[in-house]
Structures are given as C-alpha cells and as structure tokens.
Amino acid sequence: xxxxxxxxxxxxxxxxxxxxxxxxxxxxxxxxxxxxxxxxxxxxxxxxxxxxxxxxxxxxxxxxxxxxxxxxxxxxxxxxxxxxxxxxxxxxxxxxxxxxxxxxxxxxxxxxxxxxxxxxxxxxxxxxxxxxxxxxxxxxxxxxxxxxxxxxxxxxxxxxxxxxxxxxxxxxxxxxxxxxxxxxxxxxxxxxxxxxxxxxxxxxxxxxxxxxxxxxxxxxxxxxxxxxxxxxxx
Numbered sequence: 001x002x003x004x005x006x007x008x009x010x011x012x013x014x015x016x017x018x019x020x021x022x023x024x025x026x027x028x029x030x031x032x033x034x035x036x037x038x039x040x041x042x043x044x045x046x047x048x049x050x051x052x053x054x055x056x057x058x059x060x061x062x063x064x065x066x067x068x069x070x071x072x073x074x075x076x077x078x079x080x081x082x083x084x085x086x087x088x089x090x091x092x093x094x095x096x097x098x099x100x101x102x103x104x105x106x107x108x109x110x111x112x113x114x115x116x117x118x119x120x121x122x123x124x125x126x127x128x129x130x131x132x133x134x135x136x137x138x139x140x141x142x143x144x145x146x147x148x149x150x151x152x153x154x155x156x157x158x159x160x161x162x163x164x165x166x167x168x169x170x171x172x173x174x175x176x177x178x179x180x181x182x183x184x185x186x187x188x189x190x191x192x193x194x195x196x197x198x199x200x201x202x203x204x205x206x207x208x209x210x211x212x213x214x215x216x217x218x219x220x221x222x223x224x225x226x227x228x229x230x231x232x233x234x
Contacts, residue, residue, distance in 0.1 A: 001200050004191075006224025012191040012201070019187030020208050026104050026173045026183060031116075031166060033109025045121050056117065063114035068107075068172045075107040076100075076179050104176035104183075112169045119161035123154040156227045163220035168214055174209075184208055 007013040044056035065070065076098065084096045125151060135145045177186035188205030192198040 007203050013115045015187050017185045023173050023184045029105035030108035030112050030169050034112030034116045037113030041117035042120035060114045060117050062109050068111050069175045072107040076103045100179040100181035108172045115165045119158045123157035126157045127153045159224050
C-alpha cells in the first residue's frame, strides 16, 4: 500500500499531488469569478433601484437553491451544445466540448458568487454610517471614499465569511470530475479503479482534502488577525 501511494514506478503519489494542485487552481479561479459576480450582485441588492434589487435577489436565490452539480451539467452540456450549434453555422461538424477547467471554474464561480454577494452585502452594512457621513461632509469624492473607507472595512468584515465560501468552493470542485477534469476526486477514483484498492485511495483523497482545508483555515486565520489589528480592543 505504501508503494501504491508513493512516488515510485507503480506509485500514484505524483498523480494525486498534481490533482490536488488542480483542485486548488480551480478553486482559486472560481473564487475570482465569484468575487467579481458577488461584488456586482451585492451592489445591485444594495441599490435604491427596485429592478436591480430584484435581479440581485433572483440571482442569489436561484444559485443558492439549486444543486451545484446541476449547474455544472448546465454549463458543460448546455455550453457545449451552444458552441456546437454556432460551429455548424461555420461548417464545423460534430459535438464541440468546452474546456473542462474553464467550465468548472465558471460553474463553481457562479455558485460562489451567490454566496459572496451575501457576504459582501453584510460586510457593507456593517460599515459605520457615521464614517460615510463624515467623509461626505468634508467633500470626499465617491471613489476616494470607497478606496479609503468602504473597501478596507468590507475586506475586514467579509474575511471570515469568505473563508467559509472558500471551503464550500474547495469541496464543490470535486463535482467537476464529471466533466473529465483530473482533479483530486477523479484522480482518487481512477487510482482506486486501476488498483482495486478503493479504501486506500479514497482515504488518501480524504486526507489530502483535509490537508487543504486545514491549511486554508490557517491562512484565513492569519489574515483575520492581520486585518483586525486596526480594530479597537475593549
């Protein structure tokens, strides 16, 4: 068993580590996509325009209410069908599949954006109104207020919630294996099927996931301590 999970000729260690790296890369890409979408949706939900608020609420309700696997299927098969239809107009034949990494990052990112939108909205509502009123009173422009007052405090208040969203996206990345991307879950399943050692490789995959989540918790805890230095302690 040690040889099977090692780095020798018959070992799967290098494959599992590369798959773990792929899991992290997909999660990072999904978080970046989700951060952009989440910021836009949070701004829409906080806007005084009723239509924008309705659009933002619909987005968060839909993508927090349907299974992540269904979103991945819709993006992968729906997107590939759309690209194939467009390709036929230009003479292409057959089914054109989209890159698995791109589809996975977008699908998980869209779901992540729904959660990040709520985190950003709550963080903005935690900013003291008196600080914003004081900035407006001295004539501080909107972008300067955002850069010096709003953005730093949103980061500070949103960081704990973002840690939770990161963990959700990290686990959701296992669902991308249905598109053929060799991330940690798929690599564990392939290794288990090839060797017949299902318990060994699934436990190994579980251990690697726990290592990733444990390291992530440490990083976010350190980041919270750093950005929390400006808080007044009673």
